[in-house]
Amino acid sequence: MDVLLEAIELTKQYKGLKAVAGYSVKISRGEIRGLIGPNGAGKTTTFNLLTSMVKSTSGNIYFEGKKITGVRADQIARLGICRTFQNIRLFKNLTVLENVLIAAQIKKKYNFMSVLLSSPSFLREEKHLVDRSLELLETMGLINAKDIKARNLPYGQQRKLEIARALAVGPKLLLLDEPAAGMNPSESTELMGLIRYLRDKFKLTIFLIEHDMKFVMNLCEKIQVLNYGTLIAEGSAAEIQNNPDVISAYLGRAVESA
Numbered sequence: 106m107d108v109l110l111e112a113i114e115l116t117k118q119y120k121g122l123k124a125v126a127g128y129s130v131k132i133s134r135g136e137i138r139g140l141i142g143p144n145g146a147g148k149t150t151t152f153n154l155l156t157s158m159v160k161s162t163s164g165n166i167y168f169e170g171k172k173i174t175g176v177r178a179d180q181i182a183r184l185g186i187c188r189t190f191q192n193i194r195l196f197k198n199l200t201v202l203e204n205v206l207i208a209a210q211i212k213k214k215y216n217f218m219s220v221l222l223s224s225p226s227f228l229r230e231e232k233h234l235v236d237r238s239l240e241l242l243e244t245m246g247l248i249n250a251k252d253i254k255a256r257n258l259p260y261g262q263q264r265k266l267e268i269a270r271a272l273a274v275g276p277k278l279l280l281l282d283e284p285a286a287g288m289n290p291s292e293s294t295e296l297m298g299l300i301r302y303l304r305d306k307f308k309l310t311i312f313l314i315e316h317d318m319k320f321v322m323n324l325c326e327k328i329q330v331l332n333y334g335t336l337i338a339e340g341s342a343a344e345i346q347n348n349p350d351v352i353s354a355y356l357g358r359a360v361e362s363a
């Protein structure tokens with residue numbers, strides 16, 4: 106098995122609460138993996154730990170065999186772990202194309218003088234970035250919206266723009282936090298096909314959090330289930346659906362909130 110990402114015994118403690126407790130995962134290159142669990146189970150915290158957006162209390166993370174525990178979030182993105190957010194984070198007053206361009210520039214380190222003097226190499230590079238960003242918008246079905254301000258995009262398209270921004274950084278591993286949230290059934294079915302297409306086209310590995318069970322069960326080859334910060338199950342869609350611990354975790358929460 107060609108393991109792209111491995112986490113061993115990750116824990117995040119907030120005062121008296123263990124948001125994530127001893128979480129481990131091994132994700133193979135090319136896989137589409139799902140992470141589910143009731144509200145507050147620790148899913149987003151897990152993504153925050155994997156991308157160094159929060160510091161783990163203990164545990165280790167390895168990416169392509171190298172230890173990345175404690176590496177800064179911007180460096181994690183440059184190494185090839187990029188993500189989207191549950192609460193969409195776009196530059197709302199910039200256009201769709203500008204949003205992607207900003208993300209595409211993360212990997213480039215311009216020499217200040219070459220930018221100031223608009224040197225030929227900078228202009229060449231800039232054209233390359235624009236071309237690549239336009240290509241990405243084409244792939245995501247957003248090309249006709251390229252000059253529209255992000256705030257004026259319909260919600261489902263804002264979610265797609267977030268994915269385009271993450272792709273612009275050039276990830277190997279793409280983490281999607283509730284990519285289908287707020288989408289109608291036909292949009293989420295279309296998104297499923299798009300995610301498979303992106304995985305193949307860009308040779309990605311995808312790890313996603315999603316509350317839409319149909320989406321997760323149809324798309325993910327393997328699924329993990331968190332409950333109160335602890336991993337309670339891991340397996341195929343059929344294994345997860347029939348797992349009594351998973352069923353009682355979801356039913357238990359439903360009873361609590363009734």
Ligand SMILES: Nc1ncnc2c1ncn2[C@@H]1O[C@H](COP(=O)(O)OP(=O)(O)OP(=O)(O)O)[C@@H](O)[C@H]1O
Pocket residue numbers: 119122123124142143144145146147148149150151191
């Ligand atoms: N910065 C923080 N300080 C204190 N507690 C936090 C913090 N971030 C998260 N938590 C707590 O950690 C637990 C896990 O939260 P998390 O957001 O990871 O869950 P989740 O599974 O993503 O939930 P949801 O499905 O509702 O998005 C929750 O009890 C939450 O209140």
